[in-house]
Amino acid sequence: MTTTTTRTGATTGAATRPSSRPAKRRRTAVDRAPWILVGPFLALFLLTFVLPIIVAIGQSFTTVTRAGLFGEQGVTTGFAWFENYRIALEDGNFIASIGRMLLFGVVQVPVMIIAATVLALLLESASARWPGFFRATFFMPYGIPGVIATILWSFLYVPGLSPIIDLTETLFGFTPDFLGAGTVLWSIANIVTWTYAGYNMLIIVAQLKAIPPEVYEAARVDGAGPWRTAWSIQLPLIRPALVLTTVFSIIGTLQLFAEPQLLQTVSPAIDSQFTPNLSAYTTAFAYNDYNVAAAQSVLIALVAFALSFVFLRLTNRSSR
Amino acid sequence: MTAATVSSAPQRTDVPDAPATRGSGAGRRPGTTILVTGILVVVAIYFLVPVYWVVVAASKTTDDLFGTNGFWFGNTFALFDNLAAVLTYGGGVFIRWFANSVLYAGVGGLLATYLAAAGGYALAKYQFRGRNLVFGLVLGGVLVPGTATALPLFLLFSQLGLANTYWSVLIPSLVSPFGFFLCRIYADATVDSSIVEAARIDGAGELRIFHTLGLRIMTPALVTVFLFQIVGIWNNYFLPLVMLSDQELYPITLGLNNWNSQTDRLPEFYELTTGGVLLSVIPLAVAMIVLQRFWRGGLTEGAVKA
Numbered sequence: 330m331t332t333t334t335t336r337t338g339a340t341t342g343a344a345t346r347p348s349s350r351p352a353k354r355r356r357t358a359v360d361r362a363p364w365i366l367v368g369p370f371l372a373l374f375l376l377t378f379v380l381p382i383i384v385a386i387g388q389s390f391t392t393v394t395r396a397g398l399f400g401e402q403g404v405t406t407g408f409a410w411f412e413n414y415r416i417a418l419e420d421g422n423f424i425a426s427i428g429r430m431l432l433f434g435v436v437q438v439p440v441m442i443i444a445a446t447v448l449a450l451l452l453e454s455a456s457a458r459w460p461g462f463f464r465a466t467f468f469m470p471y472g473i474p475g476v477i478a479t480i481l482w483s484f485l486y487v488p489g490l491s492p493i494i495d496l497t498e499t500l501f502g503f504t505p506d507f508l509g510a511g512t513v514l515w516s517i518a519n520i521v522t523w524t525y526a527g528y529n530m531l532i533i534v535a536q537l538k539a540i541p542p543e544v545y546e547a548a549r550v551d552g553a554g555p556w557r558t559a560w561s562i563q564l565p566l567i568r569p570a571l572v573l574t575t576v577f578s579i580i581g582t583l584q585l586f587a588e589p590q591l592l593q594t595v596s597p598a599i600d601s602q603f604t605p606n607l608s609a610y611t612t613a614f615a616y617n618d619y620n621v622a623a624a625q626s627v628l629i630a631l632v633a634f635a636l637s638f639v640f641l642r643l644t645n646r647s648s649r
Numbered sequence: 650m651t652a653a654t655v656s657s658a659p660q661r662t663d664v665p666d667a668p669a670t671r672g673s674g675a676g677r678r679p680g681t682t683i684l685v686t687g688i689l690v691v692v693a694i695y696f697l698v699p700v701y702w703v704v705v706a707a708s709k710t711t712d713d714l715f716g717t718n719g720f721w722f723g724n725t726f727a728l729f730d731n732l733a734a735v736l737t738y739g740g741g742v743f744i745r746w747f748a749n750s751v752l753y754a755g756v757g758g759l760l761a762t763y764l765a766a767a768g769g770y771a772l773a774k775y776q777f778r779g780r781n782l783v784f785g786l787v788l789g790g791v792l793v794p795g796t797a798t799a800l801p802l803f804l805l806f807s808q809l810g811l812a813n814t815y816w817s818v819l820i821p822s823l824v825s826p827f828g829f830f831l832c833r834i835y836a837d838a839t840v841d842s843s844i845v846e847a848a849r850i851d852g853a854g855e856l857r858i859f860h861t862l863g864l865r866i867m868t869p870a871l872v873t874v875f876l877f878q879i880v881g882i883w884n885n886y887f888l889p890l891v892m893l894s895d896q897e898l899y900p901i902t903l904g905l906n907n908w909n910s911q912t913d914r915l916p917e918f919y920e921l922t923t924g925g926v927l928l929s930v931i932p933l934a935v936a937m938i939v940l941q942r943f944w945r946g947g948l949t950e951g952a953v954k955a
Contacts, residue, residue: 362855363775367783370768370829377821378790381801388801448692456685465938466693469700472937474884476902477926480909481699484706484923492702492720523696580792587886587902594910606887613800614891622800630797637792 388623413624422602434582445529467527508596536570735924746904757822758879769832790826817892828874835870
């Protein structure tokens with residue numbers, strides 16, 4: 330028995346006999362395999378997620394002082410405690426941009442989720458004709474990059490180019506201003522809703538399709554009409570999808586960047602600190618102050634975390 | 650009210666093979682159908698108007714663009730002249746941007762899916778020390794806004810000398826924490842441990858079990874992850890904007906933005922922008938409509954556990 334172990338050891342595949350040595354080898358292979366499998370993902374995850382976050386936190390607590398006008402006499406770095414955070418939080422425009430995004434989120438996220446839910450329920454009701462065509466049409470904007478969606482809509486917002494403005498002028502004698510100080514935020518909300526409503530709708534449709542037909546059957550036997558079925562059966566059962574889409578929408582709202590950055594060229598109402606992300610980008614690349622920009626990035630992530638957490642907490646509690 | 654209006658509906662349920670098995674069983678009265686379909690048509694118009702507008706606008710000369718009704722074609726049909734201008738401007742730089750986007754999204758999507766599948770499978774099918782730590786770490790990653798890491802990633806990559814290279818956009822695209830979760834949940838639910846054990850007894854190595862059994866069983870989830878990742882990379886703007894300064898490396902989003910930002914000074918860029926937007930929207934819109942049915946499977950699995 331022992332004389333053959335060297336050979337069976339070399340080819341573990343042949344080790345079907347119940348000897349102790351190959352079994353141990355098999356054990357180590359099983360122990361090692363998950364790390365071989367998860368290793369590449371984990372390494373890249375650490376490089377592109379964990380390390381940047383550590384770098385950002387480190388940067389946000391660092392101050393760089395340059396000696397001489399352009400730092401030609403040497404650069405010294407030191408621990409700054411919360412100095413960068415103080416600068417970021419005392420910047421009224423940055424705080425205003427977060428407030429603006431909260432206002433945006435409070436209006437746009439519910440509007441979009443409700444619209445997506447209504448569309449999903451209509452598509453899944455037996456009353457809708459050509460549901461496949463409509464589903465595909467509503468989902469199509471998700472494939473259009475935010476940049477291109479913004480270019481498209483900006484053409485429809487700009488006076489002189491926009492056929493919508495021409496139309497309302499001839500029909501109602503009224504010239505809407507899509508790019509003014511009071512309206513441009515909602516013009517952005519329209520672009521975001523246009524892009525993501527169909528995507529959220531598809532997630533809800535997927536969950537609706539997972540409801541077993543017996544449930545509908547039982548509701549029908551109990552005499553529930555379509556409204557009652559939607560309110561008392563479908564809505565409670567698609568709750569996980571609604572929670573998921575809302576959390577992703579909250580995170581997405583705080584990341585808003587491409588839409589306002591592009592509309593800047595046509596709307597003077599958008600300044601370089603219109604959204605938190607735009608603010609951090611400006612701080613980093615226009616003012617070259619990476620430390621304060623890092624503090625702003627950390628603050629954005631913290632707010633996103635906090636809001637998602639609070640929302641998940643609230644929905645968890647009310648489900649009990 | 651219920652007695653009067655629903656009187657015809659219960660009749661149908663008595664028939665065992667009634668066609669109303671799909672959906673909620675909402676009324677099939679013609680009035681409801683017209684109302685519901687009417688609402689859906691109005692919403693569809695909303696979603697299609699910008700795309701329709703760009704088709705019309707791309708077929709116009711710059712004079713017609715400003716001088717004629719935006720919702721109808723102009724006096725001269727200049728679509729092919731415009732598209733030719735898009736493709737040839739700057740030595741065919743548009744084609745280069747398009748190819749870059751295909752490279753970033755294609756290679757990134759494929760590798761990211763494979764890595765997420767291997768990782769998710771490992772977490773679902775093996776008990777090992779540190780498993781919960783890995784899981785918690787990646788869960789945190791899903792909730793961190795992508796743009797929050799882009800800036801520090803740029804600082805990191807510029808220290809490594811990777812900024813402004815293909816790698817600076819490609820490497821971050823290889824990681825999909827969301828795909829990792831989906832794969833983990835899907836592998837947990839579909840890859841039967843007894844099959845894995847049987848393969849082991851037959852003498853298959855661990856990696857071979859994953860490649861021949863795991864990947865095949867997980868295919869529906871992998872398609873979803875792949876599509877998500879492709880769209881995510883293709884639509885990404887912030888990361889390449891931060892990383893790239895060389896126009897030759899631009900993906901299509903950055904390139905079109907570059908043209909668009911020149912329109913207020915040079916009006917001929919309107920034609921380049923609308924033509925370029927049209928050319929880049931068509932393949933995406935077609936892909937979305939054709940691939941739409943693949944977006945179902947894994948999504949709910951992710952949603953149920955959320």
